[in-house]
Amino acid sequence: MDRPPTAEAEVAAELSALRPDLVPRYAAALPGARAAVLTRLWRALAHEPLPWITGREFGRDALVLRLADGRRLHGPRADPYATDGYVTRVRLDSAAYDDPARLMTALAVPHGGGFAAELGHSAASLALSRAGQEPVAPKEPVHDWEWEQRVVDGHPYHPNCRSRPGFSVAEQLAYGPEHRPVVRLALVPVPAAECVVSGEWPDDLRDGERLLIPVHPWQAAHVLKRSGGQEVPAHPLMSLRTLALPGGPHVKTSLSARLTSSVRDISVGSVAASAALSAFAETLAARTDGLLHVTRTLGAATPDSPELAAVLRESPAVYAGPGERVVPVAALAGTGLPASPAWTARFARLALTVGLRLLELGVALEAHGQNLLLVLSASGAPLRLVYxxxxxxxxxxxxxxxxxxxxxxxxxxxxxxxxxxxxxRKLFGSLVAGSLAATAGSGTALGAALGTAVRDLPRTPDLVALCERPLPAKALTLMRLTSGTAGDQWAELPNPLAEHGN
Incomplete structure (x- = not known):
């Protein structure tokens, strides 16, 4: 029986018909994309509480994993905070694997078949994303969405960093922010009397007694089965379903596709609560001595359906002063920063000052590199945060x-x-094991930055827990390999502060 084509082959075939000029660049990008996904997978195998891994032997430069069926998996020492694709090959007993999808298939663990397919799509889509980049360095961004579109590799630690099941190559090129398209959002008219509305819905998205709800074209075609009607051009941000509208506001749309781990619909409850939550966040930000801004939710609407909903927010760029830039933490590499360990430590101190102050008050931010933005001075110094x-x-x-x-x-x-x-764990997992770790790029660099940053912070119980306990992080692979368990699952990572004596 013939084997079905791999995700890599499927993408190559579609690309040959659509953009033959990108085929050589796609082929050249595949080995690096496989290594990037394999590195993320190896991190999970090394540190997540996967039930079929019964033992781990950590050596100076190597790691051996003992599997429940007696096999052994051999690979390099796993730095849970490293972000480059340093894992190019691992061995399962005597067989070597450089392809994460084939490795997961060979492991033959419960629910591994579906996850293997996702890994194959992640590597293929990542190669496509890298192939679509211009060979010359981009110019300094003028618009806020241009910073977002510099994030090519997606989630720094999720093996499904670029998995977009249900998206054809044409749709990835048309909607993926890293491909820099203009996306035409459908404006679906819904009687205002039938909608749940929070905040102020703008006049330019109204048609008499009807609200015009922006809908992502993928959602319109695949879920709502709609075509035609009014449209508005927009620029996709790094989350793909959130886009910058003309004039600056950002709109989060429903997108019933599984991206990385989750289906990206918008619940009716979140629409109803959005104005109250936004006002609450503003009052808390006022307690940070000007170190934090929270983008205001301008309006949200839905006709009581998570598949047709939209949330309008301020652009973070409104919080930039003269000569300043507002850059998503995930896009910092595109600025040439961090430029030094001292810069990383200064950023860590700013982020921990804000995060721990809000945590003490009773609010834990989901401060990963997509939600958290940094206000930079003209010289690149960290000044304030935007969430x-x-x-x-x-x-x-x-x-x-x-x-x-x-x-x-x-x-x-x-x-x-x-x-x-x-x-x-909500704050530490997103901010420390996420934003700060990805910015530092390694456990050693993260430990040094944190060691400097925490020296003069108030010694609250939260800070003591950060310094003395393992660092929580979402068990992203375990979540994809677990059926019937709702919500987040967690891993405990080695505390990078331990070697610095904090």
């Missing part, structure tokens, strides 16, 4: 009460928790 997208923060009512902060009515129940570990 966007409040949908996945955690709020501790008991902590708020201790500080005399009123809990707003109408917040979604799923974001409320008084569990100390839940609040801490």
């Amino acid at each position: 966007r997208d409040l949908a996945d923060i955690r709020v501790g009512p008991a902590r708020l009460a201790r500080h005399g902060v009123a809990l707003p009515e109408g917040l979604p129940a799923r974001i409320l928790t008084d569990e100390e570990w839940a609040l801490r």
Whole structure:
């Protein structure tokens, strides 16, 4: 029986018909893309609590994993904070693998077949993303969305960093931010009386008694089965489903496709709560002595359907002063920063000052490199932070009460928790094991930056937990290999501060 074509072959065939000029560049990018995905997978195998890995033998330069069936997996020492594709090959007993999809297939673990297919698509799509980049260095961005479109490789630690199941090559080229397209959003008219609306829905997205809800063209074609009608041009940001509209506002659209781990619909509850949550975040940002801005939610609307909803937010660029730039943390590499260990330490101190202050008050930000932005001076010095997208923060009512902060009515129940570990892992997992780790690029660099940053911070119980306990991180691969378990699952990573004696 003939084997079905691999994801890499499928992409190559589609690309030959659409963009034959990119085929040689795509082929040249494949080995590096496989290594990037394999590195992310190896990180997970080394550090996540996968039930079919029964032992780990950490050597100076190598790692051996003992599997439940008696086989052994051999590879390099796994730095959980490294971001380059340093894992080019691993051995399962005597067989060598440089392809993450084939390795996962050979492991033959529960739910591994579907995950192997996702890994194949991730590597192929990543090679496509890299092939689409111009060979010359891009100019300094003029618009906020240009910074976003410099993020080519996606999530720095997720093996599905570029997995876009359900997207053809044509659709990736047409909608992927790293390909720098202009996307025409459909404007779907819905009677205002039938909609849940939060905040102020703008006049230019109204048609008499109807609201015009922006819809991603992929969603319109594949989910809503609509075509034609009014459209508005927009520039996709790094999340793909969020786009910059003419004049500056950003719109988050529903997108019923699985990107990395999640289907990106917008719940009716999050639409209803968006205005209250935005106002609440503004009051908390005011307690950071000007170190944090939170982008305001301008309006949100849905006809009571997560498949047709939109949220309008301010552009983070409105918080830049004269000569300043606002750059997503995930895009810092495109600025030539971090330029030195001292710069990384200064950024870490700023981020921890803000994050720990809000955590003490009772709010844990989901401060990964997509949600967190950095205001830079003309010389590139870190000045302030901007945060966007409040949908996945955690709020501790008991902590708020201790500080005399009123809990707003109408917040979604799923974001409320008084569990100390839940609040801490939300912040530490996204900010420290995410934004700061990816910016530093290695455990050694991260430990040095954190060691400098925490010296003069208030020694709160949260800071003690950060310094003395393993560092939490989402177990991204475990989540993809687990069926029937809702919500996040977690791994504990070696604390990079340990070697610095903090």
